[in-house]
Amino acid sequence: MARKGGSKQKKMNARVDFTPMVDMIMLLVTFFMLCTTLLKPQTMEITMPSDKDDIKQENKSQVQTDEAITIIIDKDNKIYYFEGKQHEAKLQETAYGKEGIRKVLLKKNLNAAQKVAKLKTEMQAKFTSNPLQAEKNKQYYKEQLSKIKNADGTPTAIIKPSDASTYVNLIDVLDEMQNCYIGKYVIDKVNDTDRAMVKEQLGRDLE
Amino acid sequence: MGRFQVKKQDTFIDMTPMSDVMVLLLTFFMLTATFTKEEPVAVNVPGSVSEIKIPESNLMTIFVSPAGKVYMVMDNPTRQKDMAMELIDADMLDLNAKELEAFANVPTFGTPLNTIKSWVNMEGPKRNEILTKSPDAGIPCDSVNDELKEWVKAARKACGENMRIAIKADKTTPYKTIKNVMNSLRSIDESRYNLITTLKSGE
Numbered sequence: 001m002a003r004k005g006g007s008k009q010k011k012m013n014a015r016v017d018f019t020p021m022v023d024m025i026m027l028l029v030t031f032f033m034l035c036t037t038l039l040k041p042q043t044m045e046i047t048m049p050s051d052k053d054d055i056k057q058e059n060k061s062q063v064q065t066d067e068a069i070t071i072i073i074d075k076d077n078k079i080y081y082f083e084g085k086q087h088e089a090k091l092q093e094t095a096y097g098k099e100g101i102r103k104v105l106l107k108k109n110l111n112a113a114q115k116v117a118k119l120k121t122e123m124q125a126k127f128t129s130n131p132l133q134a135e136k137n138k139q140y141y142k143e144q145l146s147k148i149k150n151a152d153g154t155p156t157a158i159i160k161p162s163d164a165s166t167y168v169n170l171i172d173v174l175d176e177m178q179n180c181y182i183g184k185y186v187i188d189k190v191n192d193t194d195r196a197m198v199k200e201q202l203g204r205d206l207e
Numbered sequence: 208m209g210r211f212q213v214k215k216q217d218t219f220i221d222m223t224p225m226s227d228v229m230v231l232l233l234t235f236f237m238l239t240a241t242f243t244k245e246e247p248v249a250v251n252v253p254g255s256v257s258e259i260k261i262p263e264s265n266l267m268t269i270f271v272s273p274a275g276k277v278y279m280v281m282d283n284p285t286r287q288k289d290m291a292m293e294l295i296d297a298d299m300l301d302l303n304a305k306e307l308e309a310f311a312n313v314p315t316f317g318t319p320l321n322t323i324k325s326w327v328n329m330e331g332p333k334r335n336e337i338l339t340k341s342p343d344a345g346i347p348c349d350s351v352n353d354e355l356k357e358w359v360k361a362a363r364k365a366c367g368e369n370m371r372i373a374i375k376a377d378k379t380t381p382y383k384t385i386k387n388v389m390n391s392l393r394s395i396d397e398s399r400y401n402l403i404t405t406l407k408s409g410e
Binding site: 017033035036044045046047048161164166169170179 | 225229232260376377386392399401406
């Protein structure tokens with residue numbers, strides 16, 4: 001090919017070197033990756049009874065029935081429970097987890113547990129891939145669950161953590177309330193009667 | 208002479224797809240970033256099966272260290288300032304404008320009310336040292352001297368009805384402190400609050 005004229009056009013390199021930019025972006029990505037918390041912490045919602053005396057009196061008379069189960073949390077991860085009224089009850093020692101307190105509570109709440117199991121199979125049959133319907137199902141499940149949990153005849157749990165117990169003990173017990181579908185529970189203080197009971201029946205000092 | 212011609216290899220690699228992906232990642236992380244607030248002591252939060260997520264905004268966290276000291280964390284400096292102003296109005300706190308501004312920007316606080324002024328005037332690292340090491344650190348919340356009550360009351364006034372209260376405590380925190388915190392919340396009719404936990408894998 002013949003070249004016209006003498007002007008030689010220099011071929012420009014159209015490529016831009018991206019390396020510094022990529023370097024910098026890598027750095028920024030690393031920074032954000034390390035600084036973010038993608039997993040938001042879970043939370044447990046809890047409603048405590050108010051301090052007003054009239055409510056307290058009413059609550060006390062309500063829970064002092066045969067359907068009540070009282071859980072006393074002691075130090076060193078010890079846990080005791082008794083069922084029904086305090087003066088005629090036998091204090092039992094148990095453990096945390098599946099084989100311990102959960103077994104006790106599920107046995108106590110057998111009726112509700114069966115209903116929930118039935119509800120769960122019902123929900124499985126209803127399973128759809130339609131997100132709208134799935135949302136509706138979820139809502140329905142929640143409603144039914146809370147109905148079962150708060151129905152008449154379900155046990156009431158009274159949780160009494162002693163001063164020497166730790167926070168994780170309390171959370172574990174509250175967790176079991178969810179696991180065992182107990183809708184009615186209160187956190188109460190350990191009183192002298194409880195102390196006397198532990199001393200008398202188990203020979204331990206409750207703080 | 209049959210000379211073998213070495214092909215000149217181009218050493219320039221095309222970075223464009225890589226930088227594309229990188230920019231995408233960067234944008235994703237920048238948009239989803241929620242920075243962890245600085246906390247004076249590391250806590251190991253207990254696990255639970257509860258699946259409720261913590262509310263995003265307008266949250267006041269009561270932070271209980273393993274040793275049983277109580278601190279407070281607000282999620283927004285403006286609200287922290289409003290809360291402090293409520294306390295100043297109630298004559299419980301004495302800060303001038305500059306100190307108030309400094310107080311609004313501290314991530315975590317937790318000293319008795321009468322030492323807040325001197326605490327705010329310290330340098331950053333010194334403040335943390337006081338929070339973690341000093342024996343009087345922590346908001347008093349026993350039945351004799353219940354300052355936590357005043358803080359929460361002021362926060363409720365400053366942040367309105369929608370403010371959620373959360374308690375974040377370590378696994379080993381003695382229940383005694385938790386009881387005190389719950390009692391002081393109960394005494395001001397704050398009966399609904401959240402306990403912060405992490406997800407426990409099902410058994």
